[in-house]
Amino acid sequence: MSGAVTIGVAAKATGVSAKMIRYYEETGLLPPADRTASGYRLYGEEDLHTLRFVRRARDLGFSVEDIAGLLALWQDRGRASAQVKALALHHVADLRRRIAELEAMARTLASLADHCSGDSRPDCPILDDLAADHAPDPRWPHRVKPLSR
Amino acid sequence: MSGAVTIGVAAKATGVSAKMIRYYEETGLLPPADRTASGYRLYGEEDLHTLRFVRRARDLGFSVEDIAGLLALWQDRGRASAQVKALALHHVADLRRRIAELEAMARTLASLADHCSGDSRPDCPILDDLAADHAPDPRWPHRVKPLSR
DNA sequence: CCTTGACCTTCCTACGATGGGAAGCCCCAC
DNA sequence: GTGGGGCTTCCCATCGTAGGAAGGTCAAGG
Structure with a gap:
């Protein structure tokens, strides 16, 4: 007490x-x-x-802002669980989006590292990729650089 | 020119x-x-x-700090690709760690949401979980609070 | 009663990477 | 020479968290 x-x-x-x-x-x-x-x-x-x-x-x-909402719902005895669920699912979607972004990075990088000998020689596909011309704007249909020259 | x-x-x-x-x-x-x-x-x-x-x-x-390292390696013609690879793999590990954290959150939350009716009733397993006593320190062996009083 | 040390208070600083905006100079085209 | 857009620097905000300084408070022990 x-x-x-x-x-x-x-x-x-x-x-x-x-x-x-x-x-x-x-x-x-x-x-x-x-x-x-x-x-x-x-x-x-x-x-x-x-x-x-x-x-x-x-x-x-959850962000602090979201938590404010959750707290309000928690303390509101008359809340509809639908509201809570919506908040939660929205957050899950957000998490999944961030996961997908990180996974894309990890996949790309792991694959580059996989092709890198990792010995004392200077040749390195990782640096080659970083130095290569990557299309800035177009999302995915990654236009391969023209072959003819 | x-x-x-x-x-x-x-x-x-x-x-x-x-x-x-x-x-x-x-x-x-x-x-x-x-x-x-x-x-x-x-x-x-x-x-x-x-x-x-x-x-x-x-x-x-990559963090700006890591990029400084990558740039230095890029500009060092005598670099060992092992160094680049190590940096890259370290970063991949970091990404995977963050992914695992986010996935744990998403899984927990999705499962809670899954058990929530999401209608107009106030009962909500999501809020119940948030309000429940979650062990702060001990990693998993979740010590249940003593019953006697 | 007084000291000591652990605690509390507020206020300021920083992080990391980014964006916004203000005030003022610069450059080019008309 | 004027207008508008680009450039400069400087300051502020974000988000959640931590660190520290300066000073007040409290309880225990001498």
Whole structure:
């Protein structure tokens, strides 16, 4: 029943650093914490719960802005789960898009590295690729450079 | 043989914005460009080649710091391709690590969303998961909170 | 009662890569 | 010579996080 703890304890208990707790408060993600007479922030069990919620959401890659939405829905007992699901699926789509981008990079680079002898000789397909003329604009129909000269 | 072009032309020709070209120069990735009498930066064919190299490397996800290394190797005719390959493979490993992280998030979230009805009712496994007690420190052996009180 | 050390407060700085914008100079075409 | 577009530098913002300085607070132990 003691309840209220200071920011350092709250940080350790929730895995959110004290710095970030202050930042979240400052940016409005969290409401201003209660204070002791001397100005120390105090966190009760419910606040800790909220902080853990925020941390979990961050761990799942949600932006702070998205988390504000999730928190609002969480605290709205009359919410429609459809709203939550939409937010989540939107985020999943975002994650998948970023994954696809990274995978394209990794594939390209791995394939280049695969063709590189990796010994003491200077010849290197990786550098050759980087130095080659890559079409800047057209997305995929990668126009091969004209052969005749 | 006109050769030298101003920064805006170089930007369009290479796909690197003028802002970024200045930034790269400022941070030492690129050597200071030649200037006209009135202070305009000038870029020759070789500079454009370098800029395209940088852009390609950025497109492959290399950090500016890594690109500095790649540029140095590129310009070192006596380099060992092993060095380039090592840099590339290190970066691939980094990409794969980030991909794995994002995939873990996406998988978790997609599975939660999958169990969410997504209708007008408020019940939502996604929020339930976010609100649940997730172990902060211990990696997986998820210690359940003590029952007795 | 006073010191000590751990904690808290605010405020400022930085990261990495990028974009936006303002104020002022430069250059070319008309 | 004028207008408009390009160039210069300088400052600010992003996003989430961390570090540090300067100073107040608190509890424990002498």
